[in-house]
Each structure stands twice: as C-alpha cells, then as structure tokens.
Amino acid sequence: MSAKILVVDDNPTNLKLVSDVLAFEGHEILKAVDAEEAQIVLADTLPDLILMDIALPGMDGLTLARKLRADGRTNQIRIVALTAFAMKGDDQKAFDAGCDGYITKPIDTRKLPEQVAGFLAMERSKR
Numbered sequence: 001m002s003a004k005i006l007v008v009d010d011n012p013t014n015l016k017l018v019s020d021v022l023a024f025e026g027h028e029i030l031k032a033v034d035a036e037e038a039q040i041v042l043a044d045t046l047p048d049l050i051l052m053d054i055a056l057p058g059m060d061g062l063t064l065a066r067k068l069r070a071d072g073r074t075n076q077i078r079i080v081a082l083t084a085f086a087m088k089g090d091d092q093k094a095f096d097a098g099c100d101g102y103i104t105k106p107i108d109t110r111k112l113p114e115q116v117a118g119f120l121a122m123e124r125s126k127r
C-alpha cells in the first residue's frame with residue numbers, strides 16, 4: 001500500500017535515511033526538520049502517517065502530536081513517534097500525547113517498511 005508520509009526529524013542523516021527507505025517502498029514522502037516546518041507542510045497537505053521525532057529543537061514532537069490531535073483537521077492522521085530514548089515510560093508518554101505507536105532509534109532499515117505498513121493498516125479507532 002502506497003501512502004503519503006510526513007517525516008519530521010531535525011537530524012539530517014536520520015531524515016534522509018527514513019525518507020529514502022520509505023520512498024524506495026513507493027511511498028510519497030514529505031519532510032520537515034522541526035515542528036514549525038511540519039505545521040507549514042500540514043497546512044498544505046494531509047498525510048496518511050507522520051513519523052515524528054520526539055526530540056526536536058523548539059516545540060518537541062509530543063507537543064506537536066497533542067496539537068494535531070486537538071485539531072479536527074489533523075486528528076485522524078496516524079502519528080508514530082521516533083524515539084531515541086529506549087526508556088521505560090517513553091512509550092506511554094507517546095501514547096498519552098496521542099501517538100498511535102512508536103519506533104525506537106536507531107532505525108532498523110530492514111524492519112522499517114514492515115513497521116510502517118503495520119501502522120498504515122491499523123485502524124485509527126483502536127487508539
């Protein structure tokens with residue numbers, strides 16, 4: 001299934017890696033380096049899925065996720081947190097902010113397409 005995916009990450013290497021892997025799978029990729037840029041992209045386009053880095057300069061990814069959930073225009077977009085802190089409690093923080101799931105960094109490029117496909121197949125009502 002081909003989807004429109006917004007990747008938000010302030011780390012250029014990570015942003016390129018994730019974007020390239022998913023573009024190779026046939027997905028249409030939109031990119032943003034911070035929450036501000038993500039909101040500019042979202043004002044124009046509604047993606048099927050957002051891969052959201054949590055640690056961003058300025059507004060962090062969880063704050064943006066909460067904002068998108070509170071907005072009727074964006075509240076149906078699937079949001080998956082990208083978190084570098086593989087720490088207990090961070091998964092719950094992501095869910096509490098309205099994320100549908102999370103993927104732990106470093107990204108496993110062999111697993112990423114399957115992980116993304118799983119989130120795309122997930123019903124939003126299950127959240």
Ligand SMILES: [Mg+2]
Pocket residue numbers: 009010011053054055056057
């Ligand atoms: Mg970051």
